[in-house]
Structures are given as C-alpha cells and as structure tokens.
Amino acid sequence: MTAYLIRNVSPVGGEPTDLLIRDGVVAEVGAGLSADDATVIDATGLVALPGLVDLHTHLREPGREDAETVESGSRAAALGGYTAVCAMANTSPVADTAGVVEQVWRLGREAGLVDVQPIGAVTVGLAGERLAELGAMADSAARVRIFSDDGHCVADPRLMRRALEYVKAFDGVIAQHAEEPRLTEGAQMHEGEVSTRLGLTGWPAVAEEAIIARDVLLAEHVGSRLHVCHVSTAGSVEVLRHAKARGVRVTAEVTPHHLLLTDERAESYDPVFKVNPPLRTAADVDALRAALAEGVIDVIATDHAPHAVEDKECEWAYARPGMLGLETALSIALDVLGPRWDLIAERMSRVPARIAGLTGHGLDPAPGVPANLTLVDPAARRVIEPAELASRSRNTPYARMTLTGRIVATFLRGEPTVLDGKAVK
Numbered sequence: 426m427t428a429y430l431i432r433n434v435s436p437v438g439g440e441p442t443d444l445l446i447r448d449g450v451v452a453e454v455g456a457g458l459s460a461d462d463a464t465v466i467d468a469t470g471l472v473a474l475p476g477l478v479d480l481h482t483h484l485r486e487p488g489r490e491d492a493e494t495v496e497s498g499s500r501a502a503a504l505g506g507y508t509a510v511c512a513m514a515n516t517s518p519v520a521d522t523a524g525v526v527e528q529v530w531r532l533g534r535e536a537g538l539v540d541v542q543p544i545g546a547v548t549v550g551l552a553g554e555r556l557a558e559l560g561a562m563a564d565s566a567a568r569v570r571i572f573s574d575d576g577h578c579v580a581d582p583r584l585m586r587r588a589l590e591y592v593k594a595f596d597g598v599i600a601q602h603a604e605e606p607r608l609t610e611g612a613q614m615h616e617g618e619v620s621t622r623l624g625l626t627g628w629p630a631v632a633e634e635a636i637i638a639r640d641v642l643l644a645e646h647v648g649s650r651l652h653v654c655h656v657s658t659a660g661s662v663e664v665l666r667h668a669k670a671r672g673v674r675v676t677a678e679v680t681p682h683h684l685l686l687t688d689e690r691a692e693s694y695d696p697v698f699k700v701n702p703p704l705r706t707a708a709d710v711d712a713l714r715a716a717l718a719e720g721v722i723d724v725i726a727t728d729h730a731p732h733a734v735e736d737k738e739c740e741w742a743y744a745r746p747g748m749l750g751l752e753t754a755l756s757i758a759l760d761v762l763g764p765r766w767d768l769i770a771e772r773m774s775r776v777p778a779r780i781a782g783l784t785g786h787g788l789d790p791a792p793g794v795p796a797n798l799t800l801v802d803p804a805a806r807r808v809i810e811p812a813e814l815a816s817r818s819r820n821t822p823y824a825r826m827t828l829t830g831r832i833v834a835t836f837l838r839g840e841p842t843v844l845d846g847k848a849v850k
C-alpha cells in the first residue's frame with residue numbers, strides 16, 4: 426500500500442497541518458511531517474473533511490443498469506467526496522430479501538470506490554401489504570440496519586407500527602418516505618400558487634406533515650427509531666421540533682435541492698425539476714435551512730435519483746420524479762451554509778455515519794482512525810456539464826450552472842478513489 430503525505434491541509438476547525446496516511450489509517454497528524462516512502466500531496470488551501478456519507482442514494486442496480494450501476498454510482502459518489510452511501514431498496518427486483526441486499530453489497534465491494542451499505546425494503550415488493558424479511562436482511566452479510574420503502578410511503582399505520590417494533594430488536598431504523606398517498610393522487614408538483622397558475626395537480630405539504638406526525642407518535646409509542654427521508658416543508662420542521670423536544674427517537678434528512686430550489690422552477694415545464702417530494706416555496710427553503718443549522722434536521726442526504734433520458738426528457742406529466750445529487754451535493758451545501766466546515770462535516774458525514782451505524786466513517790482525521798476522508802478546494806469554481814458527470818444519467822438540475830467548491834481527492838481506507846479531481850479507476 427502506498428503511503429500519502431498530505432501537506433498543509435486545513436482540518437475542520439484547525440490550523441493547516443500535515444497528515445500521513447499509511448496502511449489504511451491516519452498514521453500521524455502534525456506540522457512538518459516527513460516520510461521518504463510517501464507520495465506527497467500539496468494541499469495548501471484545501472480543507473480535509475471526514476469522507477462524506479450519504480443516507481439516501483438510488484443506485485438502480487439490479488434492474489435499471491441503463492440509468493446507473495453500483496459501479497457508476499459509486500464513482501459519482503467518490504467524485505462528490507463520499508466514502509459511504511446507503512443504497513435505496515427500490516430496485517428491480519426490490520431489495521426485500523437477503524439475496525438481493527447481499528448482491529448489492531457484493532457489487533459495492535467489487536467496485537471498491539465507496540462502501541455501499543444496502544437499505545432493505547420494509548414491505549415485500551414495496552407493495553405496503555406484508556413485512557419483508559427484515560431479520561434475514563439484518564443477519565445477512567450486508568448487515569442491513571436501515572429499512573425503507575422509499576419511493577412509496579408505508580401508509581398502513583399497523584404495518585408501520587409492526588416494522589418499528591421488529592427493528593427495535595437489533596437497533597434498526599425505519600426510514601419513511603412521508604407521503605399520504607390519498608392526498609397526492611395524480612400530483613405533479615407542490616400544491617400552491619404556482620401549481621394553480623400552471624394548472625398542474627398539487628402535492629400538498631400536509632400529505633408529508635400528516636405522515637410525519639403519525640409516525641413520530643408511533644415511534645414514541647414503540648420506543649423505536651424513525652428516520653424521515655427528504656423533509657421538504659416548514660410544517661414538517663415544526664412537527665419534528667415538537668417530537669424531538671419530547672425525546673422521540675427521530676432523525677431527519679433534507680436534500681440539497683430542497684435547500685436551494687423552489688416550485689417556481691416548474692414554470693419552465695422542464696421535467697428535470699420534477700422530483701418527489703416536489704420543490705416547495707421560498708418560505709419552506711428558509712425553514713429547512715434554519716432547521717439544518719439548528720439540528721432539527723440532522724443530515725443532508727442527496728436522494729441521488731438517476732433516470733434514463735427517455736424517462737426524463739418527455740412531457741412533465743410522464744416524466745419520472747428525481748434528480749442527480751452525488752456529484753454536486755458538497756457545492757450546494759457550501760452555497761447554502763457557507764464555509765461552516767464543522768456544520769458541513771456534522772450534517773454530511775459524522776451524523777449520517779452514526780445513524781447508519783457505519784463505524785470507521787464520519788471520523789475526523791486523528792492517529793489510528795481509518796483514512797476515510799476528502800479534500801475540498803473551497804475556492805474552485807466549475808461549470809456543471811451533464812455529459813461530464815460520472816453518473817450514467819444526465820438529470821442534474823444544475824446543468825451549465827457555475828458552482829463553487831471542488832473535490833480534489835477522496836481516500837477510502839487510505840487508498841485514493843479520486844486524485845486531482847479525477848476518479849482513480
């Protein structure tokens with residue numbers, strides 16, 4: 426294994442220093458280090474973050490390898506500064522058995538670019554009728570701890586209660602896609618002034634808030650862990666604030682796009698802006714940003730949702746919801762939060778690693794710690810060209826926008842997956 430001497434890098438909240446990486450771990454931290462056998466990286470002006478951890482990634486394999494594979498999504502993740510991603514279960518076949526989660530986990534190991542931690546489905550086939558084999562997935566080689574029907578809500582309250590009870594035995598967590606289906610039938614975008622003007626069927630904020638309110642009460646009743654996926658409304662923030670004040674074991678994530686974009690984007694009728702939950706209002710964006718800073722929302726998660734061209738470049742009503750996120754998330758976080766590196770490390774690495782139980786991730790560089798880290802150039806500016814992304818899909822909402830911040834290098838257990846801003850393999 427090659428040793429790396431990273432010179433003059435700024436750690437989170439500290440003065441520039443050197444890091445020596447050897448045998449997969451951070452061997453030494455301090456000014457003026459030397460190591461004859463090490464490859465030297467001049468990191469002047471760069472920030473060292475613990476490798477980013479994504480709680481919500483769609484890798485599309487098995488089933489839609491034309492849109493993304495475990496390998497292409499892993500490469501996109503590494504280029505975005507990630508060292509671990511949690512792969513959502515809405516594949517085809519659905520990841521609702523030990524066999525499928527082990528397949529995804531193995532493909533992740535083979536790609537070797539990030540740690541791929543499979544999420545298991547809560548219900549068989551995401552159909553919302555019967556619980557999937559949660560225990561078998563937990564006991565499998567993939568050691569599943571997060572279960573989610575994401576893309577679908579576990580709408581039946583009795584099934585949701587049973588799922589929360591079941592995972593309590595192994596400290597698992599149910600990650601809910603909060604969407605009351607009866608309130609969103611035929612929905613195309615956020616229900617509000619813009620949807621009225623455009624004549625598109627609305628997805629009301631209350632469809633999300635009602636499920637979160639129900640689920641925090643169920644989680645409290647059962648004493649189990651709930652995670653709320655892609656929170657998108659100011660009202661949801663208030664429900665979460667209330668639940669956290671009561672000591673409910675609930676965590677929540679927000680996506681980069683819900684922190685930046687609003688429903689006015691739908692005025693273009695460009696389906697790249699169609700996403701689930703939909704882009705909301707400027708007031709929602711403000712509330713989400715405040716909640717993230719305050720800790721009512723725990724995590725930024727990408728909801729990286731690659732879709733093939735034919736599923737996106739069509740009429741708005743027929744387009745699939747979802748947008749890419751892995752390769753742009755850090756830049757959007759930097760735009761939204763500013764250079765608050767400790768907050769960025771907390772929301773994009775330390776806390777998501779804890780929620781997912783990914784020991785070895787989310788740790789700031791210190792002697793003996795696994796060398797999972799990413800080096801960011803906060804001053805670099807880049808124009809997003811969809812054709813240049815590592816993802817197999819092109820559905821980024823940031824096409825041709827100039828974003829600030831660039832991932833210069835990513836290390837997974839001491840081996841670079843990205844160097845000079847380029848994927849190593």
Ligand SMILES: NC(=O)N[C@@H](CC(=O)O)C(=O)O
Pocket residue numbers: 483515575576577602699700701702728730731745746747748
């Ligand atoms: N977030 C999205 O807009 N899309 C997700 C699933 C979903 O939540 O609908 C996808 O898998 O494409």
